[in-house]
Amino acid sequence: MSFLFAWTLLCLLVCCDIGECRRRNVLLIIADDGGFETDVYNNTVVQTPHLRALSERSVIFKNAFTSVSSCSPSRSTILTGLPQHQNGMYGLHQGVHHFNSFDGVQSLPLLLNQANIRTGIIGKKHVGPGPVYPFDFAYTEETNSILQVGRNITKIKLLVRKFFQSQKVERSETEEERPFFLYVAFHDPHRCGHSQPQYGMFCEKFGNGESGMGRIPDWEPKYYSPDQVKVPYFIPDTPAARADIAAQYTTVSRLDQGVGLVLQELRDSGYENDTLVIYSSDNGIPFPNGRTNLYSSGVKEPMLVSSPEHRQRWGQVSQAYVSLLDITPTILDWFSLPHPSYSLSGARPVVLTGQSLLPALISEQSWVTVYASQSLHEVTMFYPMRSIHQGRYRLLHNMHYRMPFPIDQDFYVSPTFQDLLNRTQSGQPTGWFKTLKEYYYRERWELFDIQSDPTERRNLAGDPAYTPVLKGLRDQLLKWQWQTEDPWVCEPDAVLETKLEPQCRPLYNGL
Numbered sequence: 001m002s003f004l005f006a007w008t009l010l011c012l013l014v015c016c017d018i019g020e021c022r023r024r025n026v027l028l029i030i031a032d033d034g035g036f037e038t039d040v041y042n043n044t045v046v047q048t049p050h051l052r053a054l055s056e057r058s059v060i061f062k063n064a065f066t067s068v069s070s071c072s073p074s075r076s077t078i079l080t081g082l083p084q085h086q087n088g089m090y091g092l093h094q095g096v097h098h099f100n101s102f103d104g105v106q107s108l109p110l111l112l113n114q115a116n117i118r119t120g121i122i123g124k125k126h127v128g129p130g131p132v133y134p135f136d137f138a139y140t141e142e143t144n145s146i147l148q149v150g151r152n153i154t155k156i157k158l159l160v161r162k163f164f165q166s167q168k169v170e171r172s173e174t175e176e177e178r179p180f181f182l183y184v185a186f187h188d189p190h191r192c193g194h195s196q197p198q199y200g201m202f203c204e205k206f207g208n209g210e211s212g213m214g215r216i217p218d219w220e221p222k223y224y225s226p227d228q229v230k231v232p233y234f235i236p237d238t239p240a241a242r243a244d245i246a247a248q249y250t251t252v253s254r255l256d257q258g259v260g261l262v263l264q265e266l267r268d269s270g271y272e273n274d275t276l277v278i279y280s281s282d283n284g285i286p287f288p289n290g291r292t293n294l295y296s297s298g299v300k301e302p303m304l305v306s307s308p309e310h311r312q313r314w315g316q317v318s319q320a321y322v323s324l325l326d327i328t329p330t331i332l333d334w335f336s337l338p339h340p341s342y343s344l345s346g347a348r349p350v351v352l353t354g355q356s357l358l359p360a361l362i363s364e365q366s367w368v369t370v371y372a373s374q375s376l377h378e379v380t381m382f383y384p385m386r387s388i389h390q391g392r393y394r395l396l397h398n399m400h401y402r403m404p405f406p407i408d409q410d411f412y413v414s415p416t417f418q419d420l421l422n423r424t425q426s427g428q429p430t431g432w433f434k435t436l437k438e439y440y441y442r443e444r445w446e447l448f449d450i451q452s453d454p455t456e457r458r459n460l461a462g463d464p465a466y467t468p469v470l471k472g473l474r475d476q477l478l479k480w481q482w483q484t485e486d487p488w489v490c491e492p493d494a495v496l497e498t499k500l501e502p503q504c505r506p507l508y509n510g511l
């Protein structure tokens with residue numbers, strides 16, 4: 001244990017006796033495939049009063065991004081601060097996909113645990129192995145029905161209550177209450193048409209009280225008609241897609257009311273004034289050009305950060321570019337814990353390339369750069385991509401661009417995609433902003449000016465006028481890949497030789 005670390009640990013325990021140190025806890029709420037279906041982000045159709053109330057006590061980040069558009073990889077980056085290619089969670093954790101982080105990864109729950117902070121998880125865990133992601137209190141899909149711990153908001157409320165009650169039992173027994181980190185990972189508004197179609201495409205019928213659906217006592221479902229919904233630019237405007245979105249909105253009402261219940265428990269337990277609350281989602285929404293893509297529509301996330309100690313910017317919108325890679329540094333900063341010095345590869349020490357968001361709660365920051373890195377989703381979906389988004393430019397590197405872009409099971413059977421396939425095959429208008437062929441076959445480098453081309457349709461990579469921009473971004477992206485020990489750093493036209501001095505050795509493969 002380093003001296004600094006030991007000192008911080010001591011401080012957490014005794015500083016309050018000195019008088020200045022306040023009690024500090026964290027509540028992290030992550031939605032599953034959630035997007036901007038909320039009036040917090042100016043979607044005026046979807047009613048989300050509880051997210052709205054949270055946003056009034058938060059800084060609202062308008063430019064928040066995940067570093068990977070896939071569930072387990074994203075959750076591993078949230079809980080480690082390391083991109084998927086560095087922590088080892090290259091794809092989905094469950095079933096045959098079986099991806100896991102490296103045994104040596106020192107995750108956020110592990111570090112908090114070592115610092116005597118009590119950790120809890122309720123809902124979707126979807127990361128492993130167990131010893132890398134330890135929680136003192138756990139109600140997840142590993143031991144429960146995911147519908148219950150991830151979508152039944154009454155059940156979730158009761159589990160949150162149980163967590164807070166056990167905090168207090170511990171205090172009464174030891175006369176010392178440990179700070180806590182509680183991670184509530186909703187499974188809403190994820191699709192369920194591929195797994196439990198009886199409950200609807202987004203499980204929007206689960207617990208609505210209709211025959212065979214069961215009842216979730218705390219949920220008052222909100223219904224929307226297909227002609228009412230707002231179709232984002234990257235979704236085909238068709239009756240099938242509109243019906244799909246209307247179902248998604250109903251599930252968002254369960255998420256929103258669930259967030260309200262969790263925050264009410266926090267308040268009722270007396271923790272509201274001591275707890276940093278972060279709300280975000282793991283990846284883009286499960287629609288064409290969304291989840292599994294590194295386009296804006298696949299990586300842009302809602303992000304609310306609510307600190308009871310930083311009220312000066314409550315309700316304000318920040319333009320700063322922030323990443324889910326910033327969540328671990330933010331929480332470590334909140335608890336005044338350093339990131340330990342250790343190595344995963346045996347060579348260089350691991351560095352966090354994200355940063356604490358706490359300064360943005362005090363004043364607007366001029367952060368303009370975020371990175372992304374995707375390798376797989378399902379085990380069959382190898383399509384490595386890296387990207388940098390800086391100011392007005394987004395650069396993507398599609399390393400295996402000669403392969404068709406892969407499609408996942410859950411998205412494949414969605415009404416929106418089936419309709420798109422049918423329309424494409426039968427030559428009918430698709431109502432989409434690109435063709436299926438363009439979607440499947442991409443250029444190796446894609447450079448977009450999101451200011452003049454927010455829908456990312458004009459690839460500027462081949463335009464000589466943008467050569468300096470392209471080169472500058474490519475160099476920065478490569479630098480980040482080396483810094484984060486990306487095994488794909490030499491792909492696709494060279495081989496990484498790691499021994500002695502790591503270097504790229506050319507393949508002369510014509511790419």
Ligand SMILES: *[C@@H]1O[C@H](CO)[C@@H](O)[C@H](O)[C@H]1NC(C)=O
Pocket residue numbers: 040041042060062317
């Ligand atoms: C919502 O719209 C208002 C008015 O155009 C704008 O000022 C604000 O930044 C928007 N909020 C978000 C989160 O995009």
Ligand SMILES: *[C@@H]1O[C@H](CO)[C@@H](O)[C@H](O)[C@H]1NC(C)=O
Pocket residue numbers: 152153154155206207213214215216217
């Ligand atoms: C949700 O959880 C509550 C409390 O455990 C239970 O009474 C209710 O039946 C559950 N609803 C469904 C649809 O499973």
Ligand SMILES: *[C@@H]1O[C@H](CO)[C@@H](O)[C@H](O)[C@H]1NC(C)=O
Pocket residue numbers: 270273
């Ligand atoms: C929380 O802090 C605010 C502002 O200092 C105060 O008005 C409120 O009473 C506090 N709530 C609790 C439960 O202590």
Ligand SMILES: *[C@@H]1O[C@H](CO)[C@@H](O)[C@H](O)[C@H]1NC(C)=O
Pocket residue numbers: 240415418419422
């Ligand atoms: C697509 O076409 C198939 C075969 O004709 C049909 O069974 C299916 O219902 C269609 N799906 C949609 C969403 O239109």
